[in-house]
Amino acid sequence: MERFEPVIVAFCCHYCAYTAADMAGTMRLDYPANVKIVRVPCSGKVDPIHMMKALELGADGVLVAGCLEGDCHFKTGNVRAARRVAYVQQQLEEIGIEPERLAMVTMSAGMGTRFASIANEFTEQIRKLGPNPVAAVRKGQAAAEPVAQVN
Amino acid sequence: MITAERKPLAEIIDYIDNCRRILLVGCNECVTVCAAGGRKEVAMLASAMQMDFMKRGKTVDIREMTLERQCEPEYVEELAPFIDQVDAVVSMACGCGVQEVVRRFRDKRVYPAVNTQFMGAAERPGVWAERCHGCGNCLLGLTGGICPIARCSKRLMNGPCGGSSKGKCEVSPEIDCVWQLIWDRLKELGIEDRYEEIILAKDWRTERGGGPRKIVREDLAQ
Numbered sequence: 001m002e003r004f005e006p007v008i009v010a011f012c013c014h015y016c017a018y019t020a021a022d023m024a025g026t027m028r029l030d031y032p033a034n035v036k037i038v039r040v041p042c043s044g045k046v047d048p049i050h051m052m053k054a055l056e057l058g059a060d061g062v063l064v065a066g067c068l069e070g071d072c073h074f075k076t077g078n079v080r081a082a083r084r085v086a087y088v089q090q091q092l093e094e095i096g097i098e099p100e101r102l103a104m105v106t107m108s109a110g111m112g113t114r115f116a117s118i119a120n121e122f123t124e125q126i127r128k129l130g131p132n133p134v135a136a137v138r139k140g141q142a143a144a145e146p147v148a149q150v151n
Numbered sequence: 152m153i154t155a156e157r158k159p160l161a162e163i164i165d166y167i168d169n170c171r172r173i174l175l176v177g178c179n180e181c182v183t184v185c186a187a188g189g190r191k192e193v194a195m196l197a198s199a200m201q202m203d204f205m206k207r208g209k210t211v212d213i214r215e216m217t218l219e220r221q222c223e224p225e226y227v228e229e230l231a232p233f234i235d236q237v238d239a240v241v242s243m244a245c246g247c248g249v250q251e252v253v254r255r256f257r258d259k260r261v262y263p264a265v266n267t268q269f270m271g272a273a274e275r276p277g278v279w280a281e282r283c284h285g286c287g288n289c290l291l292g293l294t295g296g297i298c299p300i301a302r303c304s305k306r307l308m309n310g311p312c313g314g315s316s317k318g319k320c321e322v323s324p325e326i327d328c329v330w331q332l333i334w335d336r337l338k339e340l341g342i343e344d345r346y347e348e349i350i351l352a353k354d355w356r357t358e359r360g361g362g363p364r365k366i367v368r369e370d371l372a373q
């Protein structure tokens with residue numbers, strides 16, 4: 001059977017995780033190509049709707065990666081992001097989608113190794129969960145006839 | 152503001168499970184401020200509903216709209232171009248907004264997506280507390296600006312009762328005894344002699360005792 005290759009969207013803070021991902025590359029560390037990085041100015045900029053939309057539009061897993069606690073460039077963006085992740089996890093549970101598909105992680109800009117190991121572990125975790133049940137339907141069926149746009 | 156909380160998703164889905172096209176309508180006023188039914192919450196609910204349907208192999212088309220004020224007819228009218236294209240309307244406004252949509256579009260099913268709670272104020276970000284009961288005859292001038300009707304568990308006009316302990320209410324240690332707050336405030340203002348004045352039994356006809364209420368301003372009414 002073909003191995004399931006999940007699509008993982010990682011919202012990475014410019015000041016830490018994004019740089020850590022860059023460092024992982026510079027260090028020639030392997031991490032799965034499944035992880036698609038979206039650079040954000042701060043993990044606190046990631047709104048719950050971004051996490052929801054990523055999953056609704058077919059991502060199998062979503063990572064929000066911010067700075068270590070106390071190190072946020074904007075003071076508390078990472079703390080707020082962690083609360084928002086917990087809120088969206090509750091929403092996912094209500095829908096019946098595994099909350100483990102969404103995770104908050106923290107690292108510093110110098111932790112290239114940590115970024116690579118998180119990318120590996122999270123990809124493996126999502127691989128175990130299997131495809132996002134929503135994505136399967138999106139591929140298979142056309143949406144209902146849309147409500148027409150006026151103006 | 153009027154506060155509200157979103158209903159459980161299962162209840163909302165239960166209302167609209169057989170619908171294919173839905174108009175999901177938020178409101179830019181109170182429910183936006185209390186993060187229950189503004190543009191963001193509309194987007195979140197639309198996404199959650201969409202995922203719930205898709206997970207069960209169904210598809211649904213959801214049009215998201217957020218009106219300036221869902222409790223006023225001129226804004227509700229903005230729904231008119233879309234209303235015939237949808238099977239149902241789901242409203243994230245307070246009960247007033249839901250009923251205004253019902254009044255305008257009589258042949259359309261309209262469902263609430265939030266539980267309207269109380270008239271309250273934001274104590275701090277993310278925390279709202281009841282402040283006004285809308286009794287129709289404001290007593291704040293007698294009680295140092297702190298309302299015993301909205302904030303006393305027993306709505307006592309002359310408190311505190313025996314359940315007040317260390318400034319807290321016997322109903323819950325989370326609830327301040329409002330008569331303690333009133334006394335402290337009167338003392339701060341140096342008008343504690345006001346406390347001796349007995350507030351007479353209240354005429355509840357100005358609240359709900361006189362049936363549903365209406366305000367008519369003859370100079371403005373058309």
